Amino acid sequence: MAVDFQAIIANLSRHTEFNPAELAQFTSQLTWRQAARRDCLLRAGQPTRKIFYGLSGALRAFYVDKTGRESTIMFAVADWWVTDMYCFVNAQPAMLTIEAIEYSHYLELTKSSLEQLYLTVPKFERCFRILFQNAYTREQLRVIENLSLTAEERYLQFLKKYPQILPHVTQKQIASYLGITPEFLSLIRKNQRQKSIAQK
Amino acid sequence: MAVDFQAIIANLSRHTEFNPAELAQFTSQLTWRQAARRDCLLRAGQPTRKIFYGLSGALRAFYVDKTGRESTIMFAVADWWVTDMYCFVNAQPAMLTIEAIEYSHYLELTKSSLEQLYLTVPKFERCFRILFQNAYTREQLRVIENLSLTAEERYLQFLKKYPQILPHVTQKQIASYLGITPEFLSLIRKNQRQKSIAQK
DNA sequence: AGCATTAGTTAATCTACCTTAACTTTTTCT
DNA sequence: AGAAAAAGTTAAGGTAGATTAACTAATGCT
Missing domain, CATH: 2.60.120.10 (Jelly Rolls)
Structure with missing residues (x-):
């Protein structure tokens, strides 16, 4: 071997x-x-x-x-x-x-x-x-x-700092890294999507 | 010198x-x-x-x-x-x-x-x-x-882990270490006092 | 391939902790 | 020692994030 x-x-x-x-x-x-x-x-x-x-x-x-x-x-x-x-x-x-x-x-x-x-x-x-x-x-x-930082800011930091990790992990796992519930992370992501639409 | x-x-x-x-x-x-x-x-x-x-x-x-x-x-x-x-x-x-x-x-x-x-x-x-x-x-x-841990549990841990620090620091400084406001730490301490009275 | 499990979403309700503010007590500085 | 500043307390009202629950979408397993 x-x-x-x-x-x-x-x-x-x-x-x-x-x-x-x-x-x-x-x-x-x-x-x-x-x-x-x-x-x-x-x-x-x-x-x-x-x-x-x-x-x-x-x-x-x-x-x-x-x-x-x-x-x-x-x-x-x-x-x-x-x-x-x-x-x-x-x-x-x-x-x-x-x-x-x-x-x-x-x-x-x-x-x-x-x-x-x-x-x-x-x-x-x-x-x-x-x-x-x-x-x-x-x-x-x-x-x-x-x-x-707030949960939302921590989430954005995580995305920025660890892009190589993202493809391997679920949202539930990210939430448990950030110290929030998966439900709340889901809400944060929804708000993010709406913000990014408003940008256009 | x-x-x-x-x-x-x-x-x-x-x-x-x-x-x-x-x-x-x-x-x-x-x-x-x-x-x-x-x-x-x-x-x-x-x-x-x-x-x-x-x-x-x-x-x-x-x-x-x-x-x-x-x-x-x-x-x-x-x-x-x-x-x-x-x-x-x-x-x-x-x-x-x-x-x-x-x-x-x-x-x-x-x-x-x-x-x-x-x-x-x-x-x-x-x-x-x-x-x-x-x-x-x-x-x-x-x-x-x-x-x-909750804020209260973190506070109790802090007392236990760092007794040598306590005489040097204010509650405001402990609160900022724990990530809570001094007002909320004050409330935690009040609750602690009442619990310790109830113990007797 | 298909069933079962798990992940993710949405929304209503709830709570731990924050904010503001008014006050008392303690500490600091001259 | 005494004035000023800072620390601590209490309470009312507010908010970030939790919980519960019901549902849909995706994934893993045989």
């Missing part, structure tokens, strides 16, 4: 230069997997030992509250890393569920492999420092938007 | 072991400063070249939207790092303002010093990788809470 690591290698190499031996050591730790629609990569309550990298299709990480309501934390299409990072880092049972939205390919890396890589190839520290830095600033922007 | 670097050294050493030379190199890049109440460490629109580390007192990072409403992004009491990280990392004019809530001491580190440190002492990559990892997971938890 010749797995194509080009995408993940290109992703890492955006931040740090690795030599072939280092890359080989990295890729030797990856497991290539596929998931059918609705397959779970991680289930709330289970140990969080792996981090995932999307190759094709789309994954969704979500939280289910005590009343059963889902909040989508992130979508991961090709070239996105995803896991329940809090529980991964702190070795706790997952709070999030990660599910394939559609038939997907992805790579899997265990926590112990990653920790090994940090120690044997310190450049991975730099690489992941930058990944975490980006992840942090992205979440911080989301907090700002959640605090300061 | 003999500045006390014990606190920041202890903070770094939680994640990585440094030798005295490395620590000296680090501390040589720090500037010790004090700020009076309402002094700005960073002003929206200005270059974001510095990261701050609280020693005493309390700092507040907030966003002001187009209507003039403030959203508090974070508080930084002793031993917290703070800056407008998105703009710091991407070398953009600040979106956030960082202000001293009360008379405070803090340390300042420039972006270029930090980048120099990453290159000359790679252990700092590890150290900041862990700091960013923690910052990311903290923000992600906040996103989950903002999406899935």
Whole structure:
């Protein structure tokens, strides 16, 4: 089985230069997997030992509250890393569920492999420092938007920021990312349509 | 001026072991400063070249939207790092303002010093990788809470998670962190008081 | 291909939280 | 210490977004 690591290698190499031996050591730790629609990569309550990298299709990480309501934390299409990072880092049972939205390919890396890589190839520290830095600033922007924008503005931001995600997700899933009901998103879209007609 | 670097050294050493030379190199890049109440460490629109580390007192990072409403992004009491990280990392004019809530001491580190440190002492990559990892997971938890909890539940979480911040901040500032009005927080607190009386 | 499930729409009613405003209490600054 | 500013409280009225429900359209599954 010749797995194509080009995408993940290109992703890492955006931040740090690795030599072939280092890359080989990295890729030797990856497991290539596929998931059918609705397959779970991680289930709330289970140990969080792996981090995932999307190759094709789309994954969704979500939280289910005590009343059963889902909040989508992130979508991961090709070239996105995803896991329940809090529980991964702190070795706790997952709070999030990660599910394939559609038939997907992805790579899997265990926590112990990653920790090994940090120690044997310190450049991975730099690489992941930058990944975490980006992840942090992205979440911080989301907090700002959640605090300061209306649902409609958040929806428009989402369309603008994540056009590559749109073809993979339903409105219901977008609504649960924005923190609103699908019914209300439907209303927002109706209003948008009327505004765009009025423009003409 | 003999500045006390014990606190920041202890903070770094939680994640990585440094030798005295490395620590000296680090501390040589720090500037010790004090700020009076309402002094700005960073002003929206200005270059974001510095990261701050609280020693005493309390700092507040907030966003002001187009209507003039403030959203508090974070508080930084002793031993917290703070800056407008998105703009710091991407070398953009600040979106956030960082202000001293009360008379405070803090340390300042420039972006270029930090980048120099990453290159000359790679252990700092590890150290900041862990700091960013923690910052990311903290923000992600906040996103989950903002999406899935009511204002009252968020308030109770805040009290529980950040008891060390409470003595430094007003209710108005807490409200702007939670994304509600001070009037509504006042109502929540009134309801809480009545519940705690009913308990007896 | 066709049935069952799920997604999306629309509308009426409801509620968590906002706005405004008038007031009291606390804090800050000189 | 005392005036001025800011923080906090209370209450009436308003609005963004939730809930429920009934329906239509699209999609997935055998």
